[in-house]
Amino acid sequence: MVKNIRAIRGMNDILPDETPYWQSLEACVRKLLRGYGYGEIRLPIVEHTELFKRSIGEVTDIVEKEMYTFNDRNDESLTLRPEGTAGCVRAVIQQGLLGTPRRLWYSGPMFRYERPQKGRQRQFHQVGAEVFGIATPDIDAELILLSARLWRELGIADDVVLELNSIGSGEARARYRAALVDYLEARRERLDEDSQRRLQGNPLRILDSKNPDTQALLDDAPSLADYLDDESRADFARLCGLLDAAGLSYRVNPRLVRGLDYYNKTVFEWVTDRLGAQGTICAGGRYDGLVEQLGGKSTPGIGFAMGMERLVLLLSELASQGDAVEDGEADLYAVSVGEEAAAVALAAVERLRDALPDCRIVQHAGGGSFKSQMKKADKSGARLALIWGEDEVRAGTCAVKSLRDPGGQESVALGELPERIRAALAWR
RNA sequence: GUGGCCGUAGCUCAUCAGGUAGAGCACCGGAUUGUGGCUCCGGAGGUGGGGGGUUCGAGACCCCUCGGCCACCCCA
Structure with a gap:
């Protein structure tokens, strides 16, 4: 008897039962992005490993332990993209698209080697939007309002919350980081094991630890907001003002940091409490230094990505408790x-x-x-x-x-x- | 990588002091030889995830392994 071949762990088939959700979601997203003047860009799924190391950051979890990396036949190291921004930045530099402000979007599968759980798989799908060449916070507001509109059109606006923060310039973050490490180093014994480890490589990530004791310890820790540079502070205030004016509510979360090294200034997440532990359905932020870091001329950038599986999960969950319209396969x-x-x-x-x-x-x-x-x-x-x-x-x-x-x-x-x-x- | 729970028919699940498996739904056929849905009757479908051990005998007990779910880490 031959052993059946199974799909790779965490790489799921999407069956005809579920594809209608995907199709309507995709159609909705496409229409919306078109309405804001974003152009679709289609990018390769495989890139040089170096691209991700240089953009996401060598010491991040994604690069250290989650990438699908392999050698091509000519011994070049290639990687299945774990996220979309890096490839998009590579493309706009390579294709000379940076002469003028540029609004782009893309969609497709991403790959990360992680243990699957609810709302997380090894092959998952994102739609991302990226804007290049605009440094002012009006574009931050546009991206956030665009995403908010999408939730309204999908009928999930009441189930998601916007969390917002500014993590400042690289220099500001470095100063804060030193202060935070000083504070925590002195209280090392009270930190949980994971956070003690993070103290070396990635101390900012301790801020969003789920451990309640660690969170309590952070109540008296120095605050990132107090270390922001003037420009970041002003831009963040401006962004908040724009969102207020547009009537969009949000929660400033001073402990919101993001796991990829390229972010600076504005970061945000849309979260829901209906999906178990993986509640983030959309997240993004500014990355003003990334284009230059990858060899392009200095160009500000900002973008977000949303997790399609999580959105489908949310949509189907909401649909199943409401009217389940059974539409057969034929007329x-x-x-x-x-x-x-x-x-x-x-x-x-x-x-x-x-x-x-x-x-x-x-x-x-x-x-x-x-x-x-x-x-x-x-x-x-x-x-x-x-x-x-x-x-x-x-x-x-x-x-x-x-x-x-x-x-x-x-x-x-x-x-x-x-x-x-x-x-x-x-x-x- | 770590932890918890779980693997019996296509699906959802039973059974049992350890004596080589059963229901519902789905599927196929018939009652109605050119008419579905309801009802009734019948049928097919399982090496009980895999391997090893204990035993006269294991789906049930023990070990290993593979797989799934959820959670941690981290992230969409």
Whole structure:
């Protein structure tokens, strides 16, 4: 007995049951981004490993332990992208797109080697938006308002909260970092094990520790807000003012920091409490130094990415407690009895498809008794069954039977079929 | 990488002091040899995740392993 081949852990199939959620979500996002003047950019899934090391940061968890890295046949180290910003920045530099402010978006799979759990898988999908060449906080506000509009259109606005912070310039962060380490170093014994480890590599991340004792310890720690540079402070105030003016509520979270090294100044997260431990559905921030760091001319940048799996999870969760609209796979199901009728039916259905291109017609295939064909017709969810037997073939007609409402069955000449069906389905 | 829970039919789950498995739904067929949904009758489908051990005998007990879920870490 051969062992079945399974999908890679954390790389899931998305089945026909779920794809409608994906399709409507994708359509909604696309329309929205178009409405704000963002252009789609399609990027490779594989890049040079070096790109991610230089952008995300050598000592981040993503680079240290979560990347799918392998050698190409010529021994170059390549990596399946763990996020989208790095590749997008690489592309705008390489393709010379930085002469003027640029609004872009992309979507597709990302890969991180992590233990799967609810809302987290090894292959997951993001839609990201990035803006290059605008340093002022009005664009920060635009991106946030754009995302807020999306939640409204998806009907999840009441289930998400915006968290906002400024982590300042690199220099400001370095000064704060030193102060924080001083404070925590003196109280090292009271830190949990994970945070003690973070004290070396990534002390800022201690700020969003989930450990309650650690959080309590932080109450008296120096505050990042007190260390901000003047420009970051002013821009953050301006951003808050813009959001206030637009009527968008938010929560300033002074302990919100982000795990990727390239962020500075504005950072934000949209979170929900309905998805278990992984509540962030969308997150982003400014990365003013990244373009230069990757070899382009100094250009400010800002962007966000949203996790499609998490959004789908939220959408389907909300849908299942509301009206679950069961839409079958077909509007019409065509059956026939006998070889001759099958040939007539096939040809007639093809003509019908010409006349009713938006109508979903499933033609029975695979044989079986008339009775079993009718069962399939019923299961398909079709409103009408189209039936061809000896009598119909001889008369040049088709029996149209209603499978739903009480309506019965009538014999229709082939030429009148499109019209009769249009009427029966109330088709546009 | 760490921890907790869990792997029995396609799906959801039973059973049992350890004596080689059962239901519901789904599927196929029949009652109705050209008419679905309801009802009734019948059928197919399992090496009980895999391996080893204890035992006369293991799906049940022990060990290992693989897989799943959730959580930590971290992140979308």
